Amino acid sequence: MNISHENVDAINAVINVALAPEDYNPQVDKEIKAQAKKAKLPGFRPGQVPVGHIRRTYGKSILFDEINKLVNDRITNYISENKLEVLGQPLPLEDDAQYSWDYKDNFNFKYEIGLAPAFELPFTAETEFAVYDIKADQETLADRIKNLRRSYGKMTNPEVSEEGDVLYATLKQDKEEGLEKTTSIRTDIVEDAKIKKSLVGLKKDDAVKIDVKKAFKTEDLARILGITEEEATALDVTKFELTVKNINRLEEADLNQEFFDKLFAEGEVTEEAQFTEKVKEEVENLFKQNSDQKLRNDMYTFGMDKVDVKFPEEFLKRWLKATNPSISEEELNEGFADFLNNLKWTIIENRVVTENGLEVKYDEVINLAKERIYAQIKMYNINEEPSDEQLNQFAIQLLQDREQGNRLFEEAKALKVFDHLKGLVKLNSSDIEFKEFEKLA
Template sequence: MNITQEKINDLNASLTVKISPDDYREKVEKAIKEQAKKMKLPGFRPGMVPPAHVKKMYGKSILVDEINNLLSESVNNYIQQNEIEILGQPLPKESDDQFNWDFNDEFVFNYELGLAPEVNVTFSDKDKLTQYVIKVDPETLAARTKNIRRSYGKMTNPEVVADGDVIFGRFEQLNADGSIFEGGIDVTTSLRTDAVKDASALKALIGLKKDDVVENFDLVKAVDDDKQIVRILKLDEENPIIPESKFKLTVKNINRLEEADLNQEFFDKVFGEGVVKTEEEFTAKITEELEAMMVQDAEKKLASDLYKHGSEKATMDLPDEFLKRWLKVANKDLSDEELDKGYEDFAKNLRWTLVENKIVKDQKLEIKYEDVFEAAKARLDAQFRMYSPQALSEEQLGQYTAQFLKEQENANRIFDEVKSQKVFEYLKSVVTLDKKEIPFNEFEKLDK
């Protein structure tokens, strides 16, 4: 076998692979004999089909499979042994050559390669970014306190709707003239008043009583949230059609979740017996927990800012035309419009991946299997806790994690996440971070 590389420019190259009968004949004969042992054909005892008969019937397909296997293995080995840094995968060139596939052919295959550019991006203390220290603002603290008190409160059915109540009612779709739309939406469902964004719509709901009717209620304008509309009207989640028409709302019931009293019984339920004894301690504990969660928000913001900053520095050229062809081959359903629309983001992410890989190599950042395993385990643990208050045992969680990582796609994704985290931690130790305190409600307004 003979493989030669021709470098077209700094970003593109071609491979020519020449395969002679001596390269594949032995492999093909071996494959035919193995098939003969397994094959069951009328007139032959199991495992006793003559190889010559198998060759006559299935020889060409076996030859094609073996040539493809030989090609894939040889090209990958050549790229690794010659330390060629490629992007995507080698793309076979179309050929006018016609092969006889008669076990005596000389085969010649040509491939396009997209070469990785040289990465010259560096980071130092001259790179300055803001590291936010998020503080709890009174509005966020009050909202969190209210939610916790409601979680341990009790449900009541008041006579009159107030802000924060849940209206259980019938929504009937109307025609433009205000009459009932025959065959239209007719559902009995719940509407949270705190989900109503339109002030005039909320005003129309406050003060309603059981059996009261609101004509021409514009639910879509009132809520202004497609996901909420889908839930309220029980629409098809896969292909929802949001109605533009108004509704007749008939109040069937009013639900109110009363907030729990700030007493010792409540404190013990939330934090455990005797941990919190006063309202001041309760507020301090809530503040502490909120700010602990906000540390994660700040880290995500810093990681995003580092990515943006690094991406602006990573301006190296890419083999764009090759990558576009490769993306089309790798994603059969990708339209030209989708490719044009998404390519810049793809290229930006690819450049950053090249920067990350260079940092890992230059700084000798080690990514161990144990790191990947622990990251996957933490991910699965968090998912299980969302659906069950009972935590899994370490043994069970370990078994689920091992099974999860057997899927190559899962393993690759977690590996990339661990790699990104290690690069992030390294960059935090190199660049200059200017700490800045900011209230959470102001932090929420920042560009993420």
Template sequence: MNITQEKINDLNAVLTVKISPDDYQEIVNKKIKDQAKKMKLPGYRPGMVPAAHVKKMYGKSILVEEVNTLLSDSVNNYIQQNEIEILGQPLPKATDDHFNWDFNDEFVFEYELGLAPEVNVEFSADDKLTQYIIKVDPDTLAERTKNIRRSYGKMTNPELVADGDVVFGQFVQLNADGSVFEGGIDVTTSLRLDIVKDASALKSLIGLKREDVVESFDLVTAVDDEKQLIKILKLDEENPIIPQSKFKLTVKNINRLEESDLNQEFFDKLFGADVVKTEEEFTAKITEELEAMMTQDADKKLAGDLYKYGSEKATMELPDEFLKRWLKVANKEVTDEELDGGYQDFAKNLRWTLVENKIVKDQKLQIKYEDVFETAKARLDAQFRMYSPTALTEEQLGQYTAQFLQEKENANRIFDEVKSQKVFDYLKTVISLDKKEIGYDKFQKLEA
């Protein structure tokens, strides 16, 4: 076998593979003989089918399979042994050659290679970014405390509607003149006051009692959220038509979620037996959890800013035309318009991946299986906690994680996440970080 590489330019090359009969005949003949021993044909005893008969019937397909296997293995081995850094996968070149596949052919195959560019992006103390230190302000702490207490509270049915309640009532669609719209919407449903955005509409609901009637209620203006309106009015989600009309509202019931008392039973449910014993300890614990969440939010923003900043520094050229062809082969359902529209983002991400890989190599950053396992376990734990108040045991969580990582796609995704985190942690020690304190409300506006 003979493999040669011809560089077209710094970003493109062609790999030529020549396969002679000596490269494949021995293995093909062995495969034919093995097939003959296993084959059962009328007129022959089991295992006694002549190899020549098998070759005549199935030899060509065996030859094609073995040559393709030999070709694939040889190309991959050549690239690895010669340490050729490629992007995407080798693409077979279109050719007019038609092989006879007669067991004596010399085969010549050509592959296009997209070569990785030289990465010369460097980071130093001259690179400066803002690192936000988010402070737990009183309003955020109060809101978080309220939400937690309500999560463990109980449902009541008060006499009068107050802010934060849920009004359960009948909504009947009206004509412009205030009469009932014949054949219009007539639903009995729930309206949460916390999604009512119009101040005057909210004011008209406060103080209502069961069987009270609001003769003309502008629900669309009050809520001003299409998804919520579809849910409230029970509209067709596939083809919703939001009515631009008012409704007659009759209150049928009032639901209120009362906040849990700050007592030992509540503390134990939330944190475990006797972990927290006083209101002061409860506040300190909630503050600690908020600070941890806000640190994650701040790190997420810094990582995003670093990606944006680093991507702007990574201006190296890519084998664009090769990559577009490869993307079309790898994603046959992608249209040319979709490819053209999304290619720049793909190229931007690819450049940053090359920068990350260079940092990992130059700094000898180790990505251990233990890191991947623990990261995957943390992600799964967070998902399970969203749907169940009872946490899984360490043994159960470990089993789920092992199963999760058996899927190659999952393992690759978590590996990339760990790699990005390692690079992020390293770069934080290299670039200059301008630490800036900021309130959570102002930080959220930055995010938006």
């Protein structure tokens, strides 16, 4: 077998594969014999089908399959051995050659490949980025404490409505045979301040007329009335009569030992000041993720701006069509710019990995899966503490899903690249309150 490649230009190349009978016949003969042992055909005992019969009946099909596997394997090895940074996968080039497929042909195949463009990584020890230590301001801290208290509060049915209550009410369109729906309405999602004020001070069986399009976003209105967003947009009469059936209010939990023990280990927190400090610590730990995400975004923007490259766009379009036969020309063109952006950052990440000998290990992917599973469990039950053994089992099950496994591997790679860049560049740290940080993000 002879395999080589020639560059068409800096980002396009052609791989040439030449096969002589001695290159493929041993593999074909081996597969024909294997098929003869496994074949179950009328008139022959199992495992006793003559090799010649298999060759006459299925030989050309086996020859085609084995040559295809042989060529693909050799191309893969060739790309690896020659350290070719290819984009997509090799695509066969059509030619006019005619083959008899009689085990005597000399085959010549050509495959086009797209090459990653050459570029220099822009990240150096002199590159500067801002990094923020985000502090919880009083408003953010108060909101978090309120949400925690409401999460462990109790539902009551007061006689008179207040802002933030949930009204169980009937909405009836102000016209004959109009829409009518009895449902729960959260007053905190009302957009119009005047309408929101009109829903305060209501009692059971009280009625008030409201303009539902002013009161609610389209998606909220559709959900409340049980109609589609298109139908909500097209409402001809937007005045509805709202009649209160019941008032629901979530009372905040008292700041007592029972409440503290629900959130933390029993006896760990015994007074309000300790509780506030714990919540502050929790919130600021979460803010570290916000800070890291902004730094990652800044690094992404910097890298994308500084790396100016051209891609083999025509090849990539052909490859995308070959791997997604149902994609239309319109869909391809609409998503192609985003595809190139993603590809650009991918090759930047891959260059960081290869130039610095970074490696994503299986244990790192497992640990990342465990972190994600743990966070999901705690989201639904703050007091549940899964064992490490349970997390391991869940993580292994998750990684058995190929799509999820690939996603977690790519995430682990991205984190490794991020950690490497953080250690390489110059980080200028400063304190900032969350409200101010939001203006930057």
